[in-house]
Amino acid sequence: MKPAEFAYHRPGGVSAAVALLAGLGDDARVLGGGQSLVPDLNTRRITPRHLVGITGIGSLRGARKMAGGVRYGATTTHQMVEDGLVPDAAGGLLARAAAGIGHRAVRTRGTLGGSLAYADPAAEWPTVFAALDATVEVCGARGVRSFPARELPLSAFRSALAADEIIVAVDVHRLPPGRWWGLHKTAGAKGAWAASLAVVLFDIDERGTLCAVTLWLGAARDTPVQLPATELLLTGRRAAGLDVAAVLPGVAQDLGTVEGVSDDTARHTLRVHAATVCRALARAERAGRSSGTGRSSGTEGTGAS
Numbered sequence: 001m002k003p004a005e006f007a008y009h010r011p012g013g014v015s016a017a018v019a020l021l022a023g024l025g026d027d028a029r030v031l032g033g034g035q036s037l038v039p040d041l042n043t044r045r046i047t048p049r050h051l052v053g054i055t056g057i058g059s060l061r062g063a064r065k066m067a068g069g070v071r072y073g074a075t076t077t078h079q080m081v082e083d084g085l086v087p088d089a090a091g092g093l094l095a096r097a098a099a100g101i102g103h104r105a106v107r108t109r110g111t112l113g114g115s116l117a118y119a120d121p122a123a124e125w126p127t128v129f130a131a132l133d134a135t136v137e138v139c140g141a142r143g144v145r146s147f148p149a150r151e152l153p154l155s156a157f158r159s160a161l162a163a164d165e166i167i168v169a170v171d172v173h174r175l176p177p178g179r180w181w182g183l184h185k186t187a188g189a190k191g192a193w194a195a196s197l198a199v200v201l202f203d204i205d206e207r208g209t210l211c212a213v214t215l216w217l218g219a220a221r222d223t224p225v226q227l228p229a230t231e232l233l234l235t236g237r238r239a240a241g242l243d244v245a246a247v248l249p250g251v252a253q254d255l256g257t258v259e260g261v262s263d264d265t266a267r268h269t270l271r272v273h274a275a276t277v278c279r280a281l282a283r284a285e286r287a288g289r290s291s292g293t294g295r296s297s298g299t300e301g302t303g304a305s
């Protein structure tokens with residue numbers, strides 16, 4: 001199908017883009033890399049009469065180091081992060097997350113801001129930035145505001161942005177030395193969307209056990225979810241050798257699914273999430289030990305568990 005007719009605007013700066021959006025109201029949409037918006041236009045799921053393209057605005061592209069972290073412009077592409085064209089505030093976690101998104105052609109055009117604004121529950125960036133407690137800065141007709149990235153998705157494909165607001169940047173704290181991370185994406189095939197996506201961060205105490213565990217899961221609910229019961233269950237344990245049976249009770253409690261449910265599909269889905277968590281933990285542990293630096297260079301993977 002072809003999209004309905006629209007006018008294309010290419011403002012030179014953020015203020016001009018915001019003024020356009022405020023003037024055009026519900027008839028306009030921001031166009032980032034177009035990797036999600038254009039399919040929606042082609043299928044006429046949405047039919048805006050105006051598109052406001054922002055990828056030509058220089059101030060929104062790239063990254064710069066700032067005190068305690070890195071600021072990523074909203075139109076920085078997944079490929080720029082994957083290829084290390086911007087600094088990685090999270091010791092390699094961002095590059096690994098980027099590399100797992102779709103295919104290279106998607107990553108070359110798709111942007112951080114577009115992914116966050118689209119709020120797909122299975123997307124990488126909403127879960128990764130939530131786990132890293134990143135901050136988003138948005139600009140709208142009423143001015144600039146900043147808030148935690150984890151508050152941006154309200155439900156599946158619905159964000160906290162007003163119609164005239166543009167995501168301008170994402171601020172990510174630098175991971176302290178000794179903080180280990182692991183990311184695992186379970187998907188049906190390479191390049192496919194996540195069936196489950198786990199991001200784990202932890203420290204190792206003097207006894208060699210996990211502490212200060214942060215664990216987030218994507219593709220499980222309408223928005224990324226933190227797993228506090230599983231974090232508690234993991235605290236004081238050794239990552240090596242933790243299996244699905246060990247983490248399943250925590251994951252079941254966090255997802256509100258009763259262990260031992262009779263529904264086969266629900267039980268299978270729960271096990272997929274538990275296995276994804278285990279793999280993220282195992283990869284963090286292996287990479288952290290082998291690096292010998294105290295900082296994990298964890299990794300990601302694909303393939304059904």
Ligand SMILES: Cc1cc2nc3c(=O)[nH]c(=O)nc-3n(C[C@H](O)[C@H](O)[C@H](O)COP(=O)(O)OP(=O)(O)OC[C@H]3O[C@@H](n4cnc5c(N)ncnc54)[C@H](O)[C@@H]3O)c2cc1C
Binds near residue numbers: 031074112165
């Ligand atoms: C085949 C395929 C496979 C994919 N696989 C994955 C995957 O495995 N994992 C994954 O995470 N993603 C995947 N994606 C999605 C991809 O990451 C997109 O790049 C992303 O979802 C949207 O980014 P975009 O820059 O293309 O935004 P666009 O498509 O241009 O816009 C998406 C939405 O965000 C709004 N928007 C864009 N930029 C801003 C901004 N700065 N401020 C406010 N609103 C904005 C638009 O108005 C629109 O509503 C896939 C896409 C395709 C086509």
